[in-house]
Amino acid sequence: MQVSDLDFDRKYLWHPYTSLRDPLPVYPVASANGCRLRLEDGRELVDGMSSWWCAIHGYNVPELNDAIHEQARKMSHVMFGGITHEPAIELGKRLVKILPKGLDRIFLADSGSVSVEVAMKMAVQYQHAMGFPERQKFLTLRGGYHGDTTAPMSVCDPVTGMHQVFQGFLPEHAFFRRPPGGYATPADPTYEAELADFFEQYACQSAAFIVEPVVQGAGGMHFYNPAYLRVFRRLCDRHGLLLIFDEIATGFGRTGELFVGGGGAGKNLSSKQEANPIPDIMTIGKALTGGYMTLAATVCTHQVADTIGRGEAGVMMHGPTFMGNPLACAVACASIDLLLASPWVGRVESIRSRLAAYLRPAAQSTRVKAVRVLGAIGVVEMHEPVDVAAAQACFVEAGAWIRPFGKLIYLMPPYTITEDDLELLCRAVVKYV
Numbered sequence: 348m349q350v351s352d353l354d355f356d357r358k359y360l361w362h363p364y365t366s367l368r369d370p371l372p373v374y375p376v377a378s379a380n381g382c383r384l385r386l387e388d389g390r391e392l393v394d395g396m397s398s399w400w401c402a403i404h405g406y407n408v409p410e411l412n413d414a415i416h417e418q419a420r421k422m423s424h425v426m427f428g429g430i431t432h433e434p435a436i437e438l439g440k441r442l443v444k445i446l447p448k449g450l451d452r453i454f455l456a457d458s459g460s461v462s463v464e465v466a467m468k469m470a471v472q473y474q475h476a477m478g479f480p481e482r483q484k485f486l487t488l489r490g491g492y493h494g495d496t497t498a499p500m501s502v503c504d505p506v507t508g509m510h511q512v513f514q515g516f517l518p519e520h521a522f523f524r525r526p527p528g529g530y531a532t533p534a535d536p537t538y539e540a541e542l543a544d545f546f547e548q549y550a551c552q553s554a555a556f557i558v559e560p561v562v563q564g565a566g567g568m569h570f571y572n573p574a575y576l577r578v579f580r581r582l583c584d585r586h587g588l589l590l591i592f593d594e595i596a597t598g599f600g601r602t603g604e605l606f607v608g609g610g611g612a613g614k615n616l617s618s619k620q621e622a623n624p625i626p627d628i629m630t631i632g633k634a635l636t637g638g639y640m641t642l643a644a645t646v647c648t649h650q651v652a653d654t655i656g657r658g659e660a661g662v663m664m665h666g667p668t669f670m671g672n673p674l675a676c677a678v679a680c681a682s683i684d685l686l687l688a689s690p691w692v693g694r695v696e697s698i699r700s701r702l703a704a705y706l707r708p709a710a711q712s713t714r715v716k717a718v719r720v721l722g723a724i725g726v727v728e729m730h731e732p733v734d735v736a737a738a739q740a741c742f743v744e745a746g747a748w749i750r751p752f753g754k755l756i757y758l759m760p761p762y763t764i765t766e767d768d769l770e771l772l773c774r775a776v777v778k779y780v
């Protein structure tokens with residue numbers, strides 16, 4: 348790559364959450380293989396991000412490459428309106444097998460944000476069909492992240508989601524404080540009582556309660572006790588609200604469970620997952636295709652689907668151009684097969700214990716507020732916002748690809764990472780803090 352290419356990029360290409368007036372530096376990547384990204388200048392970086400929760404098997408994975416090639420020879424895309432195809436059906440069958448029990452009605456969406464849009468529209472259409480057209484608000488938690496399009500943004504944390512800028516444009520929903528932190532911190536009964544009051548106040552105008560179960564990701568990497576999920580379920584049932592779990596980040600094993608939502612019909616179901624409630628609607632994305640293509644899904648119970656079918660519209664009012672894209676479905680099937688055939692439970696557990704051990708020294712730094720680990724997610728929370736450009740230069744120097752945001756430096760490597768590479772990532776973090 349020539350310098351002029353980087354100049355072109357700087358001047359004309361927006362990157363996620365950047366300014367075109369004064370963009371932060373970007374690193375040109377030429378290829379990626381296994382758990383490493385190779386820069387244009389030949390340097391190799393160990394991937395600590397799984398390209399934002401997606402690349403759970405690493406990069407250039409033979410099984411996934413083959414799935415794409417084979418499907419491309421048959422057809423890369425065909426409209427889903429009035430047509431169906433094997434990759435979509437095969438993906439549907441696999442999802443029904445592994446998703447929480449009863450979540451077997453599947454809407455294939457083209458990105459995580461779109462799947463959340465669809466989930467919210469489903470909830471509104473459901474309430475309309477139930478005879479409650481006035482139930483259009485959503486209840487949610489502070490500190491959440493549900494995507495960047497308008498409806499998801501309206502349920503993102505009002506501060507980090509910049510609701511101020513979009514005031515008047517975004518619909519206004521009701522926010523409650525997030526549960527106290529800590530997966531193993533005992534549930535606080537006063538939280539339940541206060542949340543119950545919040546439901547009393549807003550439920551009659553609300554369609555659903557939408558949350559990221561147990562791990563709030565891009566809103567602050569906050570972990571909370573799964574016991575709160577049962578509180579959410581109880582309150583939704585009491586007030587006739589649908590419960591929506593956004594598992595776009597947590598799905599496909601990242602927390603140590605295949606999904607956080609409970610009662611899964613699949614094997615590999617741990618007793619922990621079984622104890623968790625089943626939502627009415629769930630969104631999945633990110634790791635769905637192993638990071639190869641953009642694809643997401645909104646899944647719901649047959650009760651929700653049937654009710655929408657009986658409603659005034661009679662149909663689910665959504666249908667993107669690239670719905671059910673065969674290439675994406677084929678690679679998603681291959682990724683799920685590869686995951687289930689792999690010792691992923693042991694891998695995630697071993698990443699968890701090593702993250703905990705190798706990140707522990709970071710807690711000694713006076714700049715560090717907290718270190719926490721859950722499944723294959725390791726988080727170092729600083730007292731002050733991280734200087735992203737300086738931190739990244741330091742990480743790249745150490746041979747690590749880590750992208751901090753806000754006060755957070757976090758690792759969520761591919762499940763296939765070696766012990767040495769994981770240690771290199773953690774050392775880079777500890778050295779920086």
Ligand SMILES: *Cc1c(COP(=O)(O)O)cnc(C)c1O
Pocket residue numbers: 458459460461463492493494495559564565593594595596632633
């Ligand atoms: C990433 C994410 C989204 C948005 O997905 P996109 O594919 O980026 O649109 C929504 N919800 C959660 C929990 C996420 O982590």
